[in-house]
Amino acid sequence: MSNKKTLAFYAASGCGGCSQSLMLSPSLAAMLEGVDIAFWATQGADLTSDDISGFDDKGIDVLIYAGPLHDESSIDTAKLLRRKAKRIVSYGACAHLGGLCGLTNVYPGAQLRALSKTDGEGFVQPLSAVIDVDYILPGCPPPEAMVTRMVEELFLSDDVPEIGTVFASSKGVCAECGREHVRNPLTAIRRFHTDPPDPSVCLIDQGYICLGPVTRGGCEAVCLRSNRPCTGCAGPVAGVLDQGGAILHALASLVSFSGDGNEEKEHQVLDSIPDVVGTAYKYSAASSLLKKRVNDGK
Amino acid sequence: MASNVIALIPHFDEVVLTDNNKLAARVAIPQTGDGFSSYMRGRLAEDLPLYVQRLDTHCAVSQHLAAVSALDRCYGASPPEKAVRIRRALAYAGVYYHHLEQLFLSRPSGDVGIAGLVTTDETLAPTDIFETLGRARDVIDILGGRGITPECGIAGGVTKGPTDDELPRAKDISSHLLEFALQAEKGFRGSGAIWVTEHDLSVPAYSLGTVNDVAEASLYDGALRIVDPEGTETAVGGTKEILPILLAWKEDLPLRVGPLARLNVGSGASTPQAKALQKYLFDALGEPPIDRVAAGHWAMVIELVESAELLVSALTTLETGDSVINSALNDPCEGIAAIEGASGTLLHHYVIDEQGIVQEARIVSPESLRATEVNAALSSAISDGASGVTEGVIEQIVSVIGSYQPAYVPSAAFPLRITLHDKGGKVAKEWRRP
Amino acid sequence: MSDNTGFEPKIIAFLCKWTTYAAADLCGVSRMPYPPNISIISVNCTGEVTADMILSSLAKGADGILIGGCRPGHCRYEGGNIKGSNRVYLLKRALREFGVNTERIREVGIAGAQGLVFQRAVEKFTADIRALGPSPVVSNV
Structure with a gap:
């Protein structure tokens, strides 16, 4: 019997970006040398529950799971995979946070892709809502530097990473951004396509909504280097539970502050923030503390 | 490790067979309609x-x-x-x-x-x-x-x-x-x-593609052009001219898009080396329009x-x-x-x-447009004497899908599911590709 | 009004220790009863109340959230109360999108000496939340 680790990749219905990001890692070749691949599959397409059942319990050393959970069958498969795998990596924003599909939890009738929701009850959940997850690799799709770190720590090193490791920075995106911080109050909300930002100054200081302060870094602030705001794909920074709530909290703290108890002006600025949930909870609605829309009278 | 070609055709997430008097088949189209809007x-x-x-x-x-x-x-x-x-x-x-x-x-x-x-x-x-x-x-x-x-x-x-x-x-x-x-x-x-x-x-089909100023197939922008199965232009123009045609497109009229369609809509590739390489293709399969x-x-x-x-x-x-x-x-x-x-x-x-x-x-x-072509291919493959849905019919369907792979471009990966519907539209029988 | 007799709302109160909490304390020492539905968490300033605290309370079953601080202009921390209030204002916009009735969150400014005001505020809020009925949020979790 080979002493190689057994690796499996499983993608529930997703866009294919996670699989690509893993395959394009410069350390892929090194990883493949050191592992036996049990399967490299997308939901239903390559292997059925029976096929998965055929593996020994804990027979897979590392399972990389990508994509959101959205119905009974994806939940059952996730539970089955949990039995078969010693370690599970929640890979990419959908598995980690619910991803962009999670906004469908808030807006009834919305569909990003044709997820086969079997009934009205189905809603998008992150993997960790259903099974214990050992490691997390954030990002939509995960950036190269983080993928490389995961490959190195999981497959190329003799040490086993501690359970709960997130293969990203423990600091926020701001720590990697490098833009100048000028501490302006927020007096009006600007949009980067109608009103392009100064590429050297903090976007929030210029009035753009950027999720950098509340989002886990490790991406080298890739979006900011393109002169665009961070949209939060890596999920909340360590210590924060609700990414959307945290950015709203931060923005409300930055409005120009009259302090006189007459907050009409401040409220006007806050009212002008467009698409609050789509902006603050873009990837994390399904893993937010509220999880989905409720019917609460008004 | 043997490669399982069918496993890699996610766009055929569902093939629906309708068993009225005649057997017909269609692929389910990935949704970018109302749900997305x-x-x-x-x-x-x-x-x-x-x-x-x-x-x-x-x-x-x-x-x-x-x-x-x-x-x-x-x-x-x-x-x-x-x-x-x-x-x-x-x-x-x-x-x-x-x-x-x-x-x-x-x-x-x-x-x-x-x-x-x-x-x-x-x-x-x-x-x-x-x-x-x-x-x-x-x-x-x-x-x-x-x-x-x-x-x-x-x-x-x-x-x-x-x-x-x-x-x-x-x-x-x-x-x-x-x-x-x-x-x-x-x-x-x-x-x-x-x-x-x-x-x-081979599926005779209309082809939709984009052409540049000198009528060569474009890989980015230009005028939209539709040619019929004989290669004759039936429409050309911008979105204003073409979109109404596409929205009114009859489901039983096969329309092809993608690399093969681009071969058929224009006067060939726009670059010298690609142009030269196309000659080999034309030598082997004939001049466009090509239906294979x-x-x-x-x-x-x-x-x-x-x-x-x-x-x-x-x-x-x-x-x-x-x-x-x-x-x-x-x-x-x-x-x-x-x-x-x-x-x-x-x-x-x-x-x-x-x-x-x-x-x-x-x-x-492209996936929704192409469905007309794939449906025509499926129908022609199963029509010959098919009196019911036998394993043979399923095999033929799988073979059609095989011909499209990988030109029939995958989107999100979904299982291949073949369902037979009764007259009321309910699923009477279902095959999942193992 | 819906019939919610028998429903005892769970209310979490985040109270500024300098003012509203002191008012609650005063109720205690003065033997002025207020509804037992309320569980008080003392904070240094309502500016300290994060979105995580409010949302976690809802997710863990709170039917109502009372945030009690200083009256405007009386904050010990140069307007932490107003910043806190701006945060709640913006968070409510998101809560409405999630379908949550934002009347479940109420802000009050009560001075330390106003025990009676506190007592009445809690009575009123408890009655209002009872009328709203149980929060549907917890069923998500």
Whole structure:
């Protein structure tokens, strides 16, 4: 019997970006040398529950799971995979946070892709809502530097990473951004396509909504280097539970502050923030503390 | 490890058989209709290019650029020359990335190549393929601001241009990409071409594609053109002329898009080396219009060369420095744009309100257009004496699907499911491909 | 008004220790009863109340959230109360999108000496939440 680790990749219905990001890692070749691949599959397409059942319990050393959970069958498969795998990596924003599909939890009738929701009850959940997850690799799709770190720590090193490791920075995106911080109050909300930002100054200081302060870094602030705001794909920074709530909290703290108890002006600025949930909870609605829309009278 | 070709045809997520008096089959179309429009309603206009590429990251660049073009129209913007050039180069890099990924099936489990066809040439090892795919991704990263899912596109321009360090690197990579494409084409001609000649499923169909000023097939922008199965032009123009035709398209009229359609709509490839390589294809299969489904794979290999040639020349037009990369925008309204995406013609239609919030977002995707062609292929394959749904019929369906792979471009990966419906429309029997 | 007899709302109160909490304390020492539905968490300032605290309370079953600080202009921390109030204002916009009735969150400014005001505020809020009925949020979790 080979002493190689057994690796499996499983993608529930997703866009294919996670699989690509893993395959394009410069350390892929090194990883493949050191592992036996049990399967490299997308939901239903390559292997059925029976096929998965055929593996020994804990027979897979590392399972990389990508994509959101959205119905009974994806939940059952996730539970089955949990039995078969010693370690599970929640890979990419959908598995980690619910991803962009999670906004469908808030807006009834919305569909990003044709997820086969079997009934009205189905809603998008992150993997960790259903099974214990050992490691997390954030990002939509995960950036190269983080993928490389995961490959190195999981497959190329003799040490086993501690359970709960997130293969990203423990600091926020701001720590990697490098833009100048000028501490302006927020007096009006600007949009980067109608009103392009100064590429050297903090976007929030210029009035753009950027999720950098509340989002886990490790991406080298890739979006900011393109002169665009961070949209939060890596999920909340360590210590924060609700990414959307945290950015709203931060923005409300930055409005120009009259302090006189007459907050009409401040409220006007806050009212002008467009698409609050789509902006603050873009990837994390399904893993937010509220999880989905409720019917609460008004 | 044997490669399971069927497993890699995710777009055929569902084949529906209707067993009335006559057996008919159709593929279920991935949804980009009302569900998507209501997903986008209320979202920010500038986020459209971000959302649409997560519909299908295999052609993320095409989706991104189609969204950006439609936003240009919504905001009445004309992007400055530099931005146009950056987008163009990005588009070609996207086609290259897409084709390479589709052609080589991109699985690290060792079974790469069109059913192992290209890799029979020992000069192309799987690791070379992954490395080259990675380098194509790096060009997308340089031009689009992020690999796999670029993000530089905005209404009226781009947010970023290549820097002094990046541009020479992109140029270096692009010449490697061209070299690799030429090698892959040679490898394909040695073995894959034989496979194509052996798969003789032919579906006479109309072809939709984009042509440039001199009527050559375009891999990014130009005029939309439809030709009939004999190759005669039936329509040409912009989205204004073509969209109504597509919306009124009869389901039983097969319409082809993608590499094979591009072979049929124009006067051939737009670059010298690709043009020369097309001769081999025409020698083997005859002059266009070509109806042989599997020829789409060959056409895709030639487009791999073409997109690399186009990328190399597009990069020579780029400059670094501070020149303007976006233009002022007008008040938003409705806008429609089409681009030639890697997997076929792609139309995006948006309605944006005065606050810059999405009201409607509709996408006419290559997959939905192509369904007419695939349905015709399925029907012709199962009609011969089929009196019921036997294992033989299922096999024929699977064989049809095999002819489309990989030219029939995968989106999100879904299982192949074949269902038989009774007269009431209920599922009477179901097969899942194991 | 819906019939919610028998429903005992769970209310979490985040109270500024300098003012509203002191008022609650005063109720205690003065033997002025207020509804037992309320569980008080003392904070240094309502500016300290994060979105995580409010949302976690809802997710863990709170039917109502009372945030009690200083009256405007009386904050010990140069307007932490007003910043806190701006945060709640913006968070409510998101809560409405999630379908949550934002009347479940109420802000009050009560001075330390106003025990009676506190007593009445809690009575009123408890009655209002009872009328709203149980929060549907907890069923998500």
